[in-house]
Amino acid sequence: MPGDDRVFDVVIVGAGSAGCAAAAEAVRAGRSVALVEAGPDYGAFSRRWPRDILDPRRRTERHDWGFEAQLRRGVSTDEARARVVGGCSAHNECAAVWPPAEDIDRWRVPGWSSRELAPLVDRVESATGGAVVRGRAGAVPTRAWRDDELSRWQAAFLESAVASGYARLEDASAPGPATGVAPFHANVRDGVRWNAAFAFLDPVRDRVAILDRTVAVRLVVRGDRAASLECRQGRRALALRAETFVLCAGTYGSPALLFRSRVRSPDLGRGLQDHPGVALAYRPRERSSARRLPFRSQVVLRASSGASPLPWDLHVVPYQTEPDELLVFVFAMAPLSRGQVDLRRGEPRIRFRFFEGAGRRDEDALLAGVGIARAVAARFAAFAVETDPGEGARTPAQLRRWIRANVTSYSHASGTCRMGVDPASVVDERCRVRGSRNLVVADASIVPCIPRANTNLLCMLIGARAAQLLPAT
Numbered sequence: 001m002p003g004d005d006r007v008f009d010v011v012i013v014g015a016g017s018a019g020c021a022a023a024a025e026a027v028r029a030g031r032s033v034a035l036v037e038a039g040p041d042y043g044a045f046s047r048r049w050p051r052d053i054l055d056p057r058r059r060t061e062r063h064d065w066g067f068e069a070q071l072r073r074g075v076s077t078d079e080a081r082a083r084v085v086g087g088c089s090a091h092n093e094c095a096a097v098w099p100p101a102e103d104i105d106r107w108r109v110p111g112w113s114s115r116e117l118a119p120l121v122d123r124v125e126s127a128t129g130g131a132v133v134r135g136r137a138g139a140v141p142t143r144a145w146r147d148d149e150l151s152r153w154q155a156a157f158l159e160s161a162v163a164s165g166y167a168r169l170e171d172a173s174a175p176g177p178a179t180g181v182a183p184f185h186a187n188v189r190d191g192v193r194w195n196a197a198f199a200f201l202d203p204v205r206d207r208v209a210i211l212d213r214t215v216a217v218r219l220v221v222r223g224d225r226a227a228s229l230e231c232r233q234g235r236r237a238l239a240l241r242a243e244t245f246v247l248c249a250g251t252y253g254s255p256a257l258l259f260r261s262r263v264r265s266p267d268l269g270r271g272l273q274d275h276p277g278v279a280l281a282y283r284p285r286e287r288s289s290a291r292r293l294p295f296r297s298q299v300v301l302r303a304s305s306g307a308s309p310l311p312w313d314l315h316v317v318p319y320q321t322e323p324d325e326l327l328v329f330v331f332a333m334a335p336l337s338r339g340q341v342d343l344r345r346g347e348p349r350i351r352f353r354f355f356e357g358a359g360r361r362d363e364d365a366l367l368a369g370v371g372i373a374r375a376v377a378a379r380f381a382a383f384a385v386e387t388d389p390g391e392g393a394r395t396p397a398q399l400r401r402w403i404r405a406n407v408t409s410y411s412h413a414s415g416t417c418r419m420g421v422d423p424a425s426v427v428d429e430r431c432r433v434r435g436s437r438n439l440v441v442a443d444a445s446i447v448p449c450i451p452r453a454n455t456n457l458l459c460m461l462i463g464a465r466a467a468q469l470l471p472a473t
């Protein structure tokens, strides 16, 4: 197989949320870096990037892996995952939320306490306003949606939640009060979805060898070292060599690459987690005259289901992709359901197993959450009427059936290469694959237990942290 003559200090696989942050941190530490990405690179930020990537009201379908996921037995769905420089930060909803400190501390991984990570938060985010937990000097610009920027639907939901007795939170990441409603902080700058490539990669582009449209197929592993990375560029095969290989290929891509490389680890692919949810649908009483696409998601209500011991465990999120399409999602934010990713014909097979085993509690949380969403919705009854599940699902038994048949996820899949101190965990506290000296995983897949937050900022932090922990070269 033809090789690149160079031996990089670091080859990073995946230019997504974590990969871009890892590349920037590694370059700043003086390392030579190659960044391998299956999707295209459109260069430094310019208005010439595709509109469906720049515009946060749209989601690109042309840059997607085309995965399918089984949510539970008999219920499957498309599982969106971006395939482009920027990764899922290039097609997501731009909600910028930090996990509660206690959720990170519950991981009990040395070097990964909320206190130890605080300086990195400051390098990741540059927030205007908001809670004290936010970063102020980092790469990703964020600010809360202003009230005058909210769509009618988002504003109606926010007002109804306040009228129902919920506090108006300073910020969706605020440590307290436990429950309440707030506009999201968003990484949208001048109307542009400010993805990880713009934030982290652009300032160091001239110092990174970016290999786009290049698929990492497998690592050649010899004893306790990864020797090379075999890639495909169209029909061309290519081998890359490095002192250290860092997998940032995401919750599906990273375990798939390890499986294809015949890396053995008891928990590889296990521990798949996401926030399960359901969407209630509403019809506006008057058709909207708005022509412009609405922002999809601008407001979140933090609420308590009572199903878990935590002070809050639900996100209730008004959502809209078209002016007259009104949804309210309810998500269980402290899920117990655990799924699995393995390989079928070389590609990831994704099974969430929502509500199985201990995960049955997640169904209880969603049942309570539907009741909360409906109580808030009663306040905007003059504005919109529920169409799904509607009158057909009123009793708990009817609602449980509807929840099971209509479960979806928050698109925060994580946990398939779990980090931990126990021998079954896939990576150790330095993000090194157990048994290997130079193979690192750093992305959503290493999250030991999914926190009560959207995962984009966390993945960027993981990428930056892993790059700081790389062995000296």
Ligand SMILES: Cc1cc2nc3c(=O)[nH]c(=O)nc-3n(C[C@H](O)[C@H](O)[C@H](O)COP(=O)(O)OP(=O)(O)OC[C@H]3O[C@@H](n4cnc5c(N)ncnc54)[C@H](O)[C@@H]3O)c2cc1C
Pocket: 013, 014, 015, 016, 017, 018, 019, 036, 037, 038, 039, 080, 081, 082, 083, 084, 085, 086, 087, 088, 089, 091, 092, 093, 094, 095, 096, 097, 214, 215, 216, 217, 248, 249, 250, 251, 253, 254, 257, 410, 411, 412, 413, 443, 444, 445, 454, 455, 456, 457, 459
């Ligand atoms: C539709 C959607 C909406 C979301 N909304 C939000 C939100 O509003 N707020 C929030 O905080 N989080 C949100 N998330 C979650 C968040 O975006 C992800 O958790 C985060 O981006 C994951 O980062 P990552 O680095 O682990 O993976 P990714 O960003 O997915 O990066 C992985 C990269 O690796 C590449 N890759 C994979 N396999 C290979 C291979 N074999 N060879 C080469 N390259 C490869 C991929 O193409 C991709 O670019 C959303 C996610 C989705 C899918």
